[in-house]
Amino acid sequence: METSIDKRPALTAPWGSLKHLPVNLFGAVMGLAGLSLAWRVASTVFGAGTMIADAAGMTAIVVFIALALGYGAKWAKYPSAVKDEFTHPIAGNFFGTITIGILLLSTVVATYSTLLQEIVWAxxxxxxxxxxxxxxxxxxxxxxxxxxxxxxxxxxxxATLDIAVAGGTLPMAWAHEVNLFAASAGAVVAIVFFTMIFSRLVHQAPLASGMMPSMMILIAPFEVGFLAYVNVVHRIDAFAALLFYVGLFFFAILATRIFRRSIAFATAWWAISFPMAALSNAALKYAAARQTIVLEYLAGALLAIVTIAIVVLFVRTLRILVNGKLLGG
Incomplete structure (x- = not known):
């Protein structure tokens, strides 16, 4: 015979369960770290202070620690859920946001310790x-x-392109060879994957609404490629300019498809943050090299756009965390 105790609903945490912590949320670390780097470059291009760069960098570190602890607890308590996510043909790709986040954090901590930068980068x-x-x-x-x-x-x-992005200024002799290896492997893989994805987008059914923000990743091979190439060859030449302008062109096209009220907010929106931050970094470095007023205005506008976008993403993520939707399953 059932008792009244048997009929009571199971108690759940007000914020949900770590079982539902999505790995794609590590994209927030990438976006925040990229924003910190952009404002660091802006401090030399526009003479801006480093307060925003420092704040974004510290936030990226705190967010990474919180997510690492949370996802580590998820792995310990729900290993099958992590395995399912890792082996998923689409969600599994977002595990790369963890390793890229670590690479980008190496440039953030460089402000405080060169030794720590080298360790984190390695x-x-x-x-x-x-x-x-x-x-x-x-x-x-x-x-x-x-x-x-x-x-x-x-x-x-x-991902491997980001090795050169983060390690291009490291003084170790062997780091240059690692950067060359990473940049070459990343460039070829990015070209192959971009071709596959573009063909699928043209010839197959459109992406589901919830996956639309991830389309911004299409500009990453060009803008991250720009940053990696410049770090390896230590100059901004015509090839670097071509990479920058192709990424800028695709950004203009994709922005009209992504930024729509009909696309509901979810953690998948963080996919726009790092590609836009990479575009901003590339624009700032290109403007500094060319020293033309039009490019400086463009770089300033892109920096403002990505800053606003990341602030909005951060606030809205905190909101769904507090109301239980983030970890609610």
Whole structure:
């Protein structure tokens, strides 16, 4: 015979369960770190202070620690949920946001300690190469569903490019060779993946509404490629300019498709943050090299846009965390 105790509903935490913590939320670390780097460059281009750069960088560190602890607890308590996410043909791509986040944080901590920068970069480099190896090995097994060729696939494609982005200024002699290896591998993989994804977007059904923000990742190979290339060759030449302008052109096209009220907010929106931050960084560095007023205005406008976008994303994420929707399942 059932008792009244048996009929009582199970108690749940007011904020939900860590089981539902999405790995794509690590994209917030990438966006915040990228924003910090952009404002750091702006301090030299426009003479702006470093207060915003420092604030964004510290926020990126705090967010990474919080997410790492949270996702580590999820892994310990719900290992099957993490395994399902890692092996998922689309969600699994977002594990690259963890390793890229570590790489970008190495540039953030450089302000405080060169030794810490080198350690964090080395850790991020090893993890990024390992994850890219796993991702490519998985794809080469064949029989990939064309519907799974989504923009998130590019995360593993541009991941090794970020090794050169974060490590281009490191003084170790061996770091230059690692950067060359990473940039070359990342460039080829990014080109192949971009072609696959673009073909799928043209010839197959449109992406679901919830996946539309991830389309901004399509500009990443060009803008991250610009930053990696400039760090490797230590100059901004015509090829670098071509990469920058192609990314800018795609940004103008994609912005009209992504920024619509009909697309509900979710953590997937963080996918826009780092590509836009990379575009802003590239624009600032290109403007500094060319020293023309039009490019300076463009760089300033892009910096303002990405700053507003990330602030909005941060506030709205905190809101859904507090009201239980983020971890509610």
């Amino acid at each position: 850790i991020g480099t090893i993890l990024t190469i390992a994850l890219s190896f796993i991702s490519l090995t998985r794809l080469l097994k064949g029989n990939m569903d064309v519907a799974h060729a989504t923009p998130s696939l590019l995360i593993s494609g541009v």
